[in-house]
Amino acid sequence: xxxxxxxxxxxxxxxxxxxxxxxxxxxxxxxxxxxxxxxxxxxxxxxxxxxxxxxxxxxxxxxxxxxxxxxxxxxxxxxxxxxxxxxxxxxxxxxxxxxxxxxxxxxxxxxxxxxxxxxxxxxxxxxxxxxxxxxxxxxxxxxxxxxxxxxxxxxxxxx
Amino acid sequence: xxxxxxxxxxxxxxxxxxxxxxxxxxxxxxxxxxxxxxxxxxxxxxxxxxxxxxxxxxxxxxxxxxxxxxxxxxxxxxxxxxxxxxxxxxxxxxxxxxxxxxxxxxxxxxxxxxxxxxxxxxxxxxxxxxxxxxxxxxxxxxxxxxxxxxxxxxxxxxxxxxxxxxxxxxxxxxxxxxxxxxxxxxxxxxxxxxxxxxxxxxxxxxxxxxxxxxxxxxxxxxxxxxxxxxxxxxxxxxxxxxxxxxxxxxxxxxxxxxxxxxxxxxxxxxxxxxxxxxxxxxxxxxxxxxxxxxxxxxxxxxxxxxxxxxxxxxxxxxxxxxxxxxxxxxxxxxxxxxxxxxxxxxxxxxxxxxxxxxxxxxxxxxxxxxxxxxxxxxxxxxxxxxxxxxxxxxxxxxxxxxxxxxxxxxxxxxxxxxxxxxxxxxxxxxxxxxxxxxxxxxxxxxxxxxxxxxxxxxxxxxxxxxxxxxxxxxxxxxxxxxxxxxxxxxxxxxxxxxxxxxxxxxxxxxxx
Ligand SMILES: Cc1cc2nc3c(=O)[nH]c(=O)nc-3n(C[C@H](O)[C@H](O)[C@H](O)COP(=O)(O)O)c2cc1C
Ligand code: SF4
Ligand code: FES
Numbered sequence: 029x030x031x032x033x034x035x036x037x038x039x040x041x042x043x044x045x046x047x048x049x050x051x052x053x054x055x056x057x058x059x060x061x062x063x064x065x066x067x068x069x070x071x072x073x074x075x076x077x078x079x080x081x082x083x084x085x086x087x088x089x090x091x092x093x094x095x096x097x098x099x100x101x102x103x104x105x106x107x108x109x110x111x112x113x114x115x116x117x118x119x120x121x122x123x124x125x126x127x128x129x130x131x132x133x134x135x136x137x138x139x140x141x142x143x144x145x146x147x148x149x150x151x152x153x154x155x156x157x158x159x160x161x162x163x164x165x166x167x168x169x170x171x172x173x174x175x176x177x178x179x180x181x182x183x184x185x186x187x
Numbered sequence: 188x189x190x191x192x193x194x195x196x197x198x199x200x201x202x203x204x205x206x207x208x209x210x211x212x213x214x215x216x217x218x219x220x221x222x223x224x225x226x227x228x229x230x231x232x233x234x235x236x237x238x239x240x241x242x243x244x245x246x247x248x249x250x251x252x253x254x255x256x257x258x259x260x261x262x263x264x265x266x267x268x269x270x271x272x273x274x275x276x277x278x279x280x281x282x283x284x285x286x287x288x289x290x291x292x293x294x295x296x297x298x299x300x301x302x303x304x305x306x307x308x309x310x311x312x313x314x315x316x317x318x319x320x321x322x323x324x325x326x327x328x329x330x331x332x333x334x335x336x337x338x339x340x341x342x343x344x345x346x347x348x349x350x351x352x353x354x355x356x357x358x359x360x361x362x363x364x365x366x367x368x369x370x371x372x373x374x375x376x377x378x379x380x381x382x383x384x385x386x387x388x389x390x391x392x393x394x395x396x397x398x399x400x401x402x403x404x405x406x407x408x409x410x411x412x413x414x415x416x417x418x419x420x421x422x423x424x425x426x427x428x429x430x431x432x433x434x435x436x437x438x439x440x441x442x443x444x445x446x447x448x449x450x451x452x453x454x455x456x457x458x459x460x461x462x463x464x465x466x467x468x469x470x471x472x473x474x475x476x477x478x479x480x481x482x483x484x485x486x487x488x489x490x491x492x493x494x495x496x497x498x499x500x501x502x503x504x505x506x507x508x509x510x511x512x513x514x515x516x517x518x519x520x521x522x523x524x525x526x527x528x529x530x531x532x533x534x535x536x537x538x539x540x541x542x543x544x545x546x547x548x549x550x551x552x553x554x555x556x557x558x559x560x561x562x563x564x565x566x567x568x569x570x571x572x573x574x575x576x577x578x579x580x581x582x583x584x585x586x587x588x589x590x591x592x593x594x595x596x597x598x599x600x601x602x603x604x605x606x607x608x609x610x611x612x613x614x615x616x617x618x619x620x621x622x623x624x625x626x627x628x629x630x631x632x633x634x635x636x637x638x639x640x641x642x643x644x645x646x647x648x649x650x651x652x653x654x655x656x657x658x659x660x661x662x663x664x665x666x667x668x669x670x671x672x673x674x675x676x677x678x679x680x681x682x683x684x685x686x687x688x689x690x691x692x693x694x695x696x697x698x699x
Contacts, residue, residue: 054467114371116613118558153528158528
């Protein structure tokens, strides 16, 4: 993952070069940047704006409109806990509470060792098998407190 | 000779360990003995991970299987359909499955989702073949005659929408598929895109032919990475097979298709917000008119349809509009894939003709609550849908019958709650969700929703509860009357229904 300013610039340039010919490309570019860097660095905003002939305010406005785009570096893995109704019906709020306590952070927070971010999501499309979480991209159903701990404490796989 | 074994690759099945079961099967049986096919899910999510084995008498199922069960299953003769506590017999014979009327979901869970050969063998692309021999106006007429109404929630007749786009004159038209599926309790779009993506691709191609549109986009929510990957792979295969591109199957007709990914905004399921998002902008709702059918994506005439609406078009064309129209009741024609979720013993996807009652779905299919306690409330139609009490479980699932009890069928999501549910908390959540997801364009929704949360908090804290109740009711009316779109305009429905049917929960709490 590119994690210095020059690295970021190169990633963003590549995304712009590849996507700017597409109709309405801003979301495509933001996805490409977040996929590569993990978030949208604030310094990327003017570069993206210039590359797409948009104002900085427009790009900033889009980044902040969507819950999925992050302006701060996330943890190495993200755990998303579903807090929507079907999961609530089978104990999602208790699981959310447990997640906070067990990780020692609130929603939108990152653990102090940088290993995990905690996010709320509203439905993962796994509503018959709740409570549901997505951890490091993988969906899990019928998650108990114990299973949550086992999954989040499991050592990260080296890519 | 190796035995064919099917294990689902659907996200719900893998969320319960289907990948691990598949790995255990290969490891224990040896790669040479079994030919593993990864399918979508049959929708019997309570049986997942489900392992199906092809035998002389059909596909015999075992479920729910844990990886640790695999050696015992093999020892019991899994590969020949042998007896075992987890053996459920032929999956087609299970009443849960057999009683369904699978038209849109006919192939889901049966075929390899990325095999064009499977798709063709199971009747795929028969609809497109018909459509290629028809005039656009006749395709539109067939869709109109089928009685198909939009499955995204608003239930607007699909054929009428298409007619508007067909008759619009423009240099470019678009077909867009709304795969934002943000409603809690719904997963039919996801299951179809993961389990039979070619059906959606075929439906969109037919839509393109019907209105002379050459470009399609599927707007899929970012929460569905498995569906996005499957769609992209299927689109690639469809191009390679000559089913998409400059010259669809040698017809001289062009249809291009690609996937665009959302970014975690519920409002982007509202069609004009979705179009803004597709254009790369903030997903703010547009003022109507103009209709998207006339001025939609990039200002051009555009079809916006839900995944299930579009994926139902192939069977309508293949079997004829009359065949589809024969299912259903009243003005709700055809079938709806109901999604049974929440606190339920046997949840999953149930495709039935309109007219089946809520009670049948909850008890005959669902088997009651997962917790074993009485089902007290059911929310239907997503976070903007009303809560329905047990006294109304006899209502047939039909758009008009549900409107008649102040509820809605919507996208067909049915979420069960047992008697431990706190309906004041659910009403609070309805406001909270609206506040989180509001696009911010109009005041009743943006400010009103947060105010609603505060009012319920005050009520529960015992601050002038009678006054708060009156204020909540007034606020609901303001939001219903003054909101630009359905988010602010319908978020009061779950609140009002909770107040009406479960008023006993709206009382101050001790210890607050
Ligand atoms: C707040 C809100 C959210 C919506 N979300 C969705 C959605 O996720 N998927 C969908 O197909 N339709 C959704 N709709 C309905 C769409 O606006 C539109 O009616 C639909 O996509 C049209 O397709 P159809 O006629 O095939 O149903 C939503 C509407 C509102 C007001
Ligand atoms: S009702 Fe809410 S979501 Fe809809 S346009 Fe108004 S502010 Fe936006
Ligand atoms: S409500 Fe949690 S996955 Fe749908």
